[in-house]
Each structure stands twice: as C-alpha cells, then as structure tokens.
Amino acid sequence: MAIAKAERLMNLALCLLGTRRPLSKRELRESIEAYMEAGSDDSFNRMFERDKDDLRELGLVIETVENLDGEVGYLARRDSNRLPPITLDAEEAAALGLAAKVWQQARLAGAASGALQKLRAAGLPEDVDPYGSHGALEPHIPVHEAAFEPLMLACRDRRPVVFDYRKANAAQPGTRHVEPWALECWRGHWYLAGFDRDRGAERVFRLSRITGKVRARAGRYTAEVPDVVTVRETVAGWAGDITDRSALIRLRSGAGYPLRAKAVSVRELGDGWDELEIPYGHGLDAWLVEFGPDVVVVEPAELRAEVIDRLRAVAKG
Numbered sequence: 116m117a118i119a120k121a122e123r124l125m126n127l128a129l130c131l132l133g134t135r136r137p138l139s140k141r142e143l144r145e146s147i148e149a150y151m152e153a154g155s156d157d158s159f160n161r162m163f164e165r166d167k168d169d170l171r172e173l174g175l176v177i178e179t180v181e182n183l184d185g186e187v188g189y190l191a192r193r194d195s196n197r198l199p200p201i202t203l204d205a206e207e208a209a210a211l212g213l214a215a216k217v218w219q220q221a222r223l224a225g226a227a228s229g230a231l232q233k234l235r236a237a238g239l240p241e242d243v244d245p246y247g248s249h250g251a252l253e254p255h256i257p258v259h260e261a262a263f264e265p266l267m268l269a270c271r272d273r274r275p276v277v278f279d280y281r282k283a284n285a286a287q288p289g290t291r292h293v294e295p296w297a298l299e300c301w302r303g304h305w306y307l308a309g310f311d312r313d314r315g316a317e318r319v320f321r322l323s324r325i326t327g328k329v330r331a332r333a334g335r336y337t338a339e340v341p342d343v344v345t346v347r348e349t350v351a352g353w354a355g356d357i358t359d360r361s362a363l364i365r366l367r368s369g370a371g372y373p374l375r376a377k378a379v380s381v382r383e384l385g386d387g388w389d390e391l392e393i394p395y396g397h398g399l400d401a402w403l404v405e406f407g408p409d410v411v412v413v414e415p416a417e418l419r420a421e422v423i424d425r426l427r428a429v430a431k432g
Contacts, residue, residue: 120166123149127166128175132196137180137188260322263298265329266307270295273340275312275332281324288326293318294336299350306350310338317341319350362395363413370409400425 126147130138144150144159153159167189171177176195180188262278269276276295281288294310304321311318317338341349366374368387375381378391390413393399400421403410412419 119149123147123162124166124169124173127163128170128191131170131175131177131189131191132193134190137178137182137190139186139188143189260305260325262307262322262325262329263305265331266295266322267298269329269331270297270307273336275334275336276329277332278329279326280320281326291318291320292332293320294338294340296340298322301350308349310336312337317349360395360415361392362399362415362418364391364393364403365389365411365413366391366406367409371406374403374406374410404429 126149127143130143130146138146140160140163143163144153150159150163153162167177174196175191177189177191178195180190182188266276268274274295275292277290277292279288280291292312293307294312295307296309297307299306299308304323307320307322309318309320310316361379364374365384365388368383368389374391374393378393380392382390384390395415395418400418403412403418403422404425410422412422
C-alpha cells in the first residue's frame, strides 16, 4: 500500500510539473493509472484531494487556476518549485563533512556521498572540501557500536525499540522498552536519550552497554519528544558533566591523572595517598570504579555506597 501511494504521488507530481497549462481533474484521471482504477467519481475525488494535500505538505507548490469556462485546473510551475542556490561557508561545509563521515560508517554511506555530490552540483564552491580537514586538529566522531544504525533509524522514523542493556553495577543485562528520541556523541561515546516505558521516565543509555540486537516494535510513542537542546542537556547530565556538589576521595599518588585534572583541590596525606575534592554529578560512581584500588571514596556516603555496589557486581562477574 505504501509503495502504491508513493508511486501515485510521484506520477501526480510529474504530471503537474510537466504541463505548461493547468490540467483538470478529468485530464489527470485519464493520465494516471491509479486514478483510472479508482472506481466511482467520489472515490477518485477523495483520493485526488488527499494526494494533492500530501504533495503540498511535502513542499510542492500547486496552483489552482480557473479558466474562462469556469473549469478548475492544477499545475506546479517549475520556477515556483526550484530551490534557491545553496551557499555554504567553510565552517558549514566542515560540519556537513563531519556528519557525512559519521554516516559513512553506517548503512547511509551511499546516501551521504550522494547528498554531498548534489550540494556540489547545486553550487558548493570547488575550493570547499566537506570531507577535508579545516584546522590543525580535525574532530573525529567514532561509530563502532552495532546498535548505532538501528537506533538512528528508529529515532528518525519514531519507532519504539527493545534491547538488552547492561548497567555498570549489574551482573546480567536487563530488557529495556524504549521510545528513542535522539543519539548524541559526548566525550567520544554515543548515548541514546529516550523514554523508558518500564520506568515511565526519560533515560539515557550508553550504546557500548547495549548487548544483542536492537528490535523495532510497532505502535506510537506514548510520551512527548522534547526539543534537541533539552536532549543534549539530558545526555550531559547523565554523562556526569552537570554537577551541583563536590565529593571527597583519596587517590594513590601518581595515579588517576583524569581525576586530578578535574579536582577543585588536592592535599597530600602522606603514605602514598592524596585527598581530592572533585565535582560530583551523575555517573561519577561508574567513572571512579574504573580506577580500581587506586581510589577510595570518603564522602558523600551515597557515592561511597554506589561505588561499593558496582565493585561487588564486577566481582560477581
């Protein structure tokens, strides 16, 4: 059904774009096979009006013209449906090139290359290379997770998904039913922000912790999708970059340079240990666990308990 409708819309658009004079409903019905098979006039009229509205929603400018005899006709003038020249500066071209490099690592590689070729044909200056480096340091967004492509398509198509997810403090993965909103790359890691149906709240999932296949599910979203800015703030908070308090830890001397770089203060304790005050936000417990026996949490008590729970989960395998 979807293929038949797409073909019908395409034929209607070609007829309206290819004519030099307005075409009446009768002429359009005689020109498009799907309309000839519509049956009654009422069925054809309903189908035609829906198709005309759909084309207008897609951006096609369709004019309605009445001739001297009072007959109504339709056409889509080419000059009204021609996009203006596309001009990109070096920064905009660099952003497109970076996005294209992400898609090249997924199934959309062909579409990304084709899109950039069309931009070039539409007027992108020859001396601007979207794929090229535009500075001494070139940004790089890695896409290694198998879950990236199916989740990207699910976000685009607004389709709920199901996947198995392994929390850092859990020995076994659990099943999650999620309405995906957007994918965000943060500090070199990809995150999915969405609505967790089982928990009835927004959640952020790190793609590297998704195990097995991502399965799409039928049905509509049950929660409102926030704007992009809100999603980015959510990912930043869950990734630990939004902090509102401090934690006190003990760190073995000569170890944990990333923690020292973020420290608000450092005090030598002697016996090979230092005391650090560091910003405390969501995800800090998972980060501290990565340093193993070189870190001891002093306070707050809730952070100390979270780190101990994670270490026990790791010990259990």
